[in-house]
Amino acid sequence: xxxxxxxxxxxxxxxxxxxxxxxxxxxxxxxxxxxxxxxxxxxxxxxxxxxxxxxxxxxxxxxxxxxxxxxxxxxxxxxxxxxxxxxxxxxxxxxxxxxxxxxxxxxxxxxxxxxxxxxxxxxxxxxxxxxxxxxxxxxxxxxxxxxxxxxxxxxxxxxxxxxxxxxxxxxxxxxxxxxxxxxxxxxxxxxxxxxxxxxxxxxxxxxxxxxxxxxxxxxxxxxxxxxxxxxxxxxxxxxxxxxxxxxxxxxxxxxxxxxxxxxxxxxxxxxxxxxxxxxxxxxxxxxxxxxxxxxxxxxxxxxxxxxxxxxxxxxxxxxxxxxxxxxxxxxxxxxxxxxxxx
Amino acid sequence: xxxxxxxxxxxxxxxxxxxxxxxxxxxxxxxxxxxxxxxxxxxxxxxxxxxxxxxxxxxxxxxxxxxxxxxxxxxxxxxxxxxxxxxxxxxxxxxxxxxxxxxxxxxxxxxxxxxxxxxxxxxxxxxxxxxxxxxxxxxxxxxxxxxxxxxxxxxxxxxxxxxxxxxxxxxxxxxxxxxxxxxxxxxxxxxxxxxxxxxxxxxxxxxxxxxxxxxxxxxxxxxxxxxxxxxxxxxxxxxxxxxxxxxxxxxxxxxxxxxxxxxxxxxxx
Numbered sequence: 001x002x003x004x005x006x007x008x009x010x011x012x013x014x015x016x017x018x019x020x021x022x023x024x025x026x027x028x029x030x031x032x033x034x035x036x037x038x039x040x041x042x043x044x045x046x047x048x049x050x051x052x053x054x055x056x057x058x059x060x061x062x063x064x065x066x067x068x069x070x071x072x073x074x075x076x077x078x079x080x081x082x083x084x085x086x087x088x089x090x091x092x093x094x095x096x097x098x099x100x101x102x103x104x105x106x107x108x109x110x111x112x113x114x115x116x117x118x119x120x121x122x123x124x125x126x127x128x129x130x131x132x133x134x135x136x137x138x139x140x141x142x143x144x145x146x147x148x149x150x151x152x153x154x155x156x157x158x159x160x161x162x163x164x165x166x167x168x169x170x171x172x173x174x175x176x177x178x179x180x181x182x183x184x185x186x187x188x189x190x191x192x193x194x195x196x197x198x199x200x201x202x203x204x205x206x207x208x209x210x211x212x213x214x215x216x217x218x219x220x221x222x223x224x225x226x227x228x229x230x231x232x233x234x235x236x237x238x239x240x241x242x243x244x245x246x247x248x249x250x251x252x253x254x255x256x257x258x259x260x261x262x263x264x265x266x267x268x269x270x271x272x273x274x275x276x277x278x279x280x281x282x283x284x285x286x287x288x289x290x291x292x293x294x295x296x297x298x299x300x301x302x303x304x305x306x307x308x309x310x311x312x313x314x315x316x317x318x319x320x321x322x323x324x325x326x327x328x329x330x331x332x333x334x335x336x337x338x339x340x341x342x
Numbered sequence: 343x344x345x346x347x348x349x350x351x352x353x354x355x356x357x358x359x360x361x362x363x364x365x366x367x368x369x370x371x372x373x374x375x376x377x378x379x380x381x382x383x384x385x386x387x388x389x390x391x392x393x394x395x396x397x398x399x400x401x402x403x404x405x406x407x408x409x410x411x412x413x414x415x416x417x418x419x420x421x422x423x424x425x426x427x428x429x430x431x432x433x434x435x436x437x438x439x440x441x442x443x444x445x446x447x448x449x450x451x452x453x454x455x456x457x458x459x460x461x462x463x464x465x466x467x468x469x470x471x472x473x474x475x476x477x478x479x480x481x482x483x484x485x486x487x488x489x490x491x492x493x494x495x496x497x498x499x500x501x502x503x504x505x506x507x508x509x510x511x512x513x514x515x516x517x518x519x520x521x522x523x524x525x526x527x528x529x530x531x532x533x534x535x536x537x538x539x540x541x542x543x544x545x546x547x548x549x550x551x552x553x554x555x556x557x558x559x560x561x562x563x564x565x566x567x568x569x570x571x572x573x574x575x576x577x578x579x580x581x582x583x584x585x586x587x588x589x590x591x592x593x594x595x596x597x598x599x600x601x602x603x604x605x606x607x608x609x610x611x
Binding site for chain 2: 017072073074075076079099100103104105107108110111112116117118119120132135136137138139140141142143144145146147148149150185187188189190191192193194195196201202203204205208209242267268269270271274275283285300304305306308312317318319320321322323324325326327328331332333334335336338339340
């Protein structure tokens, strides 16, 4: 029988990320399906306090590692804390959700525990008590189902695998796990965060809509001229009024790197696709995008998709979007902004 | 003035514009016509090579090694392009490049190879690479390689590295929602898994290319063969996603009508 361990860290305000709670709900369901024990562990500055919001998450005491040194993501301290938890719980399957904090440390923890790891898992199936996971290869281009015999098996989930587990405050049995690092092992100080300010904050993971801007915005329009300022203004207004998150194609981001005038608020962080991100949003609207499969990878996990493009045969949209509007995106976006302002 | 021994780990990946089709033979999955597909240095690792070359340029006496696990013939082709971009010494491992392999085996081999590099000073080591490959795309190999080399300072999704006056490393790592975490590390050894970074692709420099190639050809000749263990992973299926949609083509509406339709769709729950 498998022995499951689900790992969480709390945020600076003591809450848990939605993604982590989605993973917890999925872990509970999986453990119930397989018929194994589920242990839950929390790491952070005030892990005990945060763990009291997880009443009912596990029949077992919640394992906690806490202290000021665990307040921020840092490889040395996080790896030591998670390894100590794994050594205490002695699981056969370790589950966690792919927050950036977990992602940057869990493979090393697997290595320390002499286990194996799979990441970017989008599904787990159980067949006769045997676990197998679904994940993507070649950056969301090929889907595989695979299993392992090696234990402990570390699994890092993608978000959205289950509705988030609802916080329940109550009495929770806590088991503290000792984790002390010698001072000379902590060589890194976390100085803080750099947050894009105001209107330059265009990446919104919780947004209902992903707006993808393609290189077409910077090309010559029907008057034979380029209009990058107008494009920037239209897109910025749309993002503000529609609360959308901004994605971009590689070609548009690269144009900026080459010194060409493009959208001033665009960075590599906006890039979606083969060498960018693959965000998850319920809806996606692509504008002036061209290209084939590698670029479309960027909206692999967008449920409802629409596109505006002048080319009816555009590879980005045909067979990949639900609706393709053959129209001038400048004109359409201007009208959309008028309607959103009403 | 600080100087660094920078080891960049990178494999090769199929050119992203190529169509990829998986095939399963009796052993493990692979890509159809993999030997025929044009390959590139793995994109994020290539960024890390450019960052390494720039760091070495700004910190005299620094040196860059490129440790690459890839089929020798593919690596040879890829080097024709990469060698003109940055100065480095190649350490080649002749290994399969397909992604359907276990990252721990790769990490073990990389760590063993890095340990055996003569003249590498571990107290000055910066282990660079992409935070994920474009093939296995798991983001685990570099982390485990660092772990096997007992490096206790690791950074992933790095977009910026600044060397301060006292030789400390200020690192910007990607967080959720377009944010970055700023960390100050006391110095090497450290692992940096790069995201895109900030540098544009350097222009070709034939002189650098010729200098590099003098070392690259012998390195390719003596590339050690490496095979992945067959039993680490068992695949039950490998397939292309089946998600072709019936795209509705709307050609005859004016911008006002389209805008109204899109806004209604956006507001619908």
